Amino acid sequence: MSHTAHIRSHRKPRRSASTIAMRAGVAGGVLSTLAVAGASGSANAAEPVTQTLELPTLTADVATQVAQSADATQLAAANYELQAERDAAAANAAKQAKADLAEAKKKAAEAKRKAEEAARKEAAARASRNAERTTLSTTASTSTSTSTSTATGSAAAVIAFAKAQIGKSYVLGASGPNAWDCSGLVQAAFKQVGIDLPRVSQSQSTAGTQVSLSNLQPGDILYWGSAGSAYHVAIYVGDGMFVGAQNPSTGIVEKPLSYDPPTGAVRVL
Known part of the structure; x- marks a missing residue:
């Protein structure tokens, strides 16, 4: 027996052929992938990239909510318009009522003036008739x-x-x-x-x-x-x-x- 036989060998152990073949295949695949990636990168560098964004499709619930919101907005606008018309009508009615009141007061004052004038004339006429009747009675009582x-x-x-x-x-x-x-x-x-x-x-x-x-x-x-x-x-x-x-x-x-x-x-x- 050799004097080094009891010492573990420091050389790397032999790899099996199947292991070597598998590693070679993996390496080859990696290189192929890199080659394809490189080619693809070159092609992408040569042509501009167009990106298309797709908007999300409204579901039935969301569409209903949008419609209801639009209806509510339209109703609110209609209410505001109706209220504005009512306010304008009320202002016009108040203005007309004020004018009517002034006219009524004017007519009442004129009617009062005429009534007072008629009363004065009637009183004067009554006084004149009474005086004439008094004269008539005196004349009748003393006539021959x-x-x-x-x-x-x-x-x-x-x-x-x-x-x-x-x-x-x-x-x-x-x-x-x-x-x-x-x-x-x-x-x-x-x-x-x-x-x-x-x-x-x-x-x-x-x-x-x-x-x-x-x-x-x-x-x-x-x-x-x-x-x-x-x-x-x-x-x-x-x-x-x-x-x-x-x-x-x-x-x-x-x-x-x-x-x-x-x-x-x-x-x-």
């Missing part, structure tokens, strides 16, 4: 026999006819011979002398010349109310007396002027 006894011609005929009807009935619308109303009696009395008077009191109060109650003559027509709108008429017979169809309770009577002072008189004779 300058009426019936001195009435001649047509006036005497008119008065005679009127007095002949005293005691007969008053019937509204009657024209004799057994009943009369006020204007029917006056019309019939003047018809005796050929004077054709209107049928109603209103027209008879303007049928002749207006005369003062302080200057009456027998045969004058007395009226109550305003000229042209009188509601009663009678005949002045002198001595401060008149004959007329007064009302259903009295019938045709002869009364002093103070019994029911007239408003005015007209002369047709």
Whole structure:
């Protein structure tokens, strides 16, 4: 035995052929891969790279949410527009109401002014009538026999006819011979002398010349109310007396002027 036989050899152990072949194959594959990679890199360096990005597809839930959001936005816009229209309408209504109120106040003031003016005129007219009636009553109470006894011609005929009807009935619308109303009696009395008077009191109060109650003559027509709108008429017979169809309770009577002072008189004779 050799003197080195017991010493482990320092040489590398032999590799088997299969191991060597496998490593060679791996190396070859790596080199092939590098070669392909290199070729690919060269090709990529020569041509520009185009990259395409694909947007994500909306799912049904996301699409619904987007639609609902759009509807909500549109509804909010519509609400804002409607509110703006309402505010504008309210402003216009307030402006119109203010104008209407001012106009109403103006009309009310004008109506009040007219009413006050009419009241003043009526008071003045009433005072004038009262004064004239007072004068008439005084004249009637102090007058002497300058009426019936001195009435001649047509006036005497008119008065005679009127007095002949005293005691007969008053019937509204009657024209004799057994009943009369006020204007029917006056019309019939003047018809005796050929004077054709209107049928109603209103027209008879303007049928002749207006005369003062302080200057009456027998045969004058007395009226109550305003000229042209009188509601009663009678005949002045002198001595401060008149004959007329007064009302259903009295019938045709002869009364002093103070019994029911007239408003005015007209002369047709």
